[in-house]
Structure formats: structure tokens, C-alpha cells
């Protein structure tokens with residue numbers, strides 16, 4: 447795995463330490479939770495015994511949503527991203543996990559990456575690299591088992607597991623510039639002969655930016671070839 451962090455630093459691109467995000471989300475919770483707690487509707491609800499079936503979710507509005515979102519992001523950072531509800535939020539609802547939250551971002555062992563929902567093989571360690579983005583990054587798929595869909599909002603290219611339709615992440619036109627000569631790109635990958643679309647910059651490899659929660663890693667030569675699916 448080649449490190450591109452150094453390249454980014456040389457180019458003067460900003461590098462935020464992972465803790466930055468946790469500090470930010472904690473600040474959001476602390477600052478906004480006060481607003482939520484001082485809401486009259488919330489006070490009435492608490493003084494009536496805070497029955498769960500009468501929680502004033504709609505009355506909380508923006509601040510309530512913000513606290514919920516920040517708590518969700520913080521939980522991810524503390525490892526909850528590997529548990530089933532968070533995996534489902536990513537793969538079925540298209541939620542993006544916070545950067546640097548997945549242990550797979552730092553995974554450097556030889557092996558393969560499988561869809562966490564259906565077990566289809568999607569990527570392998572030979573095409574993994576450190577993009578500096580905070581998400582597991584690959585410059586090609588393992589065999590083209592990925593579907594592409596242009597998002598109406600923002601125009602990003604979403605990638606999904608072509609076997610089960612799970613949301614994986616996005617593919618961008620700013621991958622590594624140098625193509626390894628003895629490791630050809632699958633035909634349907636961006637840059638391949640049967641690709642459904644062309645990259646903005648044909649001189650670089652694509653960057654598959656994948657949520658770690660959408661993947662399961664299995665180290666090479668560890669036996670069965672497929673990961674145990676429990677999430």
C-alpha cells in the first residue's frame with residue numbers, strides 16, 4: 447500500500463487530525479443540547495414523566511436533529527460503526543460514516559474486501575492506498591462487482607454492490623496518477639474499455655472512496671475465502 451498522505455502534504459493540501467472531528471461533534475452536542483433542554487415543549491414533556499411514546503420529536507426541530515446527528519457521528523468514532531444498526535444506516539440509507547472512524551482505513555494487510563451485506567468480493571489490498579481522506583480508498587475494483595449511479599444532488603458518482611444493491615460510497619477522478627503496469631483495471635471500472643462513464647481526468651486512476659461499514663476484510667491465506675457475515 448502506497449501512502450499518498452505525504453503527496454498531499456507536499457502539495458500543501460490540509461490534513462486534519464482525526465480528533466478534530468470528535469471535538470467538533472462534541473461541541474455541537476454540548477452547545478445544542480442546552481437549546482433543546484430549554485425548549486418549553488421539552489420541559490413539559492420531561493415534567494410529565496418523559497413517556498417515550500409521546501416524545502416531542504417534531505418540536506425539537508433543527509437543534510434536535512443536529513444533536514442526533516452529532517451523537518450518531520460520535521458513536522461511529524468510538525467503534526459503533528461495526529455494529530449492525532450503523533452498517534445498515536450506511537448500506538441501506540446511504541449515510542456516510544465519519545472520516546477516520548473505520549479501522550479498515552488503516553488496514554494494510556494482504557487480503558480481500560467483501561460486501562458487508564452479501565459477502566460479494568468487491569476490492570483487494572493490491573489496489574488499496576492511503577488517499578488521506580479518512581475512508582478506505584482503492585484505485586480499482588477486484589472484478590467489477592460495483593454499480594455506478596450519478597447522484598441528482600451534487601452530481602457525485604455513487605457506487606453500490608452490484609450483487610445486493612448496498613450503498614458503498616463514491617468514486618472520484620482524483621486517484622493515484624501512476625498505474626501499476628502488471629495489474630490491469632477490470633473492464634467495467636472507470637478507465638476500463640467497458641466503463642459506463644469517463645473520468646474527468648483520464649490521466650489519473652479513479653479513487654473509490656468506500657465506507658468501512660460497507661466492507662468486511664479478510665486476510666489472505668486465512669482459509670474459507672468468504673467472511674463470516676454477522677452484521
Ligand SMILES: [Zn+2]
Nearest residue numbers: 561564607610
Ligand atoms: Zn452486496
